[in-house]
Amino acid sequence: MFLSLLFLALSTTQPAAANPAKAPQQVVYPRPESEHDSRYLYDWEVLRTALEKTRARFGPYELRQASQFMSPARVTTEAAGPGSINLFVRATSAQLEQQFRPVRIPVDRGLIGYRLLLVRHEDLPRFAEVKSLDQLHRFSIGQGKGWVDVGILQAAGFKVVEGNNYDGLFSMLEVKRFDALSRSVDEALSEYDGWHKRFSFEVEPDLALYYPLARYFFTRRDAEGEALANRLEAGLEAMVQDGSLQALFMTYKGPLIKRSGLARRRLFRIPNPDLPPQTPLARSELWYRPQEPAGKR
Helix, strand or coil: CHHHHHHHHHHHHHHHHCCCCCCCEEEEEEECCCCCCCCCHHHHHHHHHHHHHCHHHHCCEEEEEEEEECCHHHHHHHHHCCCCCCEEEEECCHHHHHHCEEECCCCCCCHHHEEEEEEEHHHHHHHHCCCCHHHHCCCCEEEECCCHHHHHHHHCCCCEEEECCCCHHHHHHHCCCCCEEEEEHHHHHHHHHHHHHHHCEEECCCEEEECCCCEEEEECCCHHHHHHHHHHHHHHHHHHHHCHHHHHHHHHHHHHHHHHCHHHCEEEECCCCCCCCCCCCCCHHHCCCCCCCCCCC
């Protein structure tokens, strides 16, 4: 009888001893290309909010940034193997989605597809004469090496000149390696504020390009990456539903969008031949669109 009671006591207490508190999920994101690169501050705030909204369901987490600056090529290399990061954010492509696990909710609501041109002050009159996409094709466009936009612009008939690093693109514009640097609406204004006094360029005031493009969080295609991607999907969906993603977007991007005058610009639309078919274009709540007509297309 005593042995039976002892066995029962041990069997009921053993599971509790074998079930310690859940270890925090580790989330490590990359440091940008240089100390001047502030492009990702909004993305990491979205990431933190998505993780926080899923704390009750998925448990604690530890969020930190890698210690070293990383080029896009290094980010991909580090994320692909057992490197120093397990997550990054980037404009999507078919190749990228094959290599990594995409979280198919556009972090910036597709704003990256609305492009403004950084140009030299002396060239503003030349761009003011542009009334058609064919006329815009006369100008060479600068982009970073390996950026998804390179193939999109080339497929649309543009001559594209690639720069090896982010900071160097602005000096390349100044020394006339290309005619215009194509940047998303928010990037163009932020970069103007941060760089124009040093390199003397302007945001072209009347034109804009558009192509459908999404920036996603990406994780590794392994069990750990799938677990993190599932958590982020749940968190981002919660943010879409409660309006916090839209609110963060307007806090970070709204003033720049308003300042850009995007709704009144002449908008030229070009296709994105590398846009994966799984892109959720039909979910209108995920995408930003200007409130007013953007002029001739």
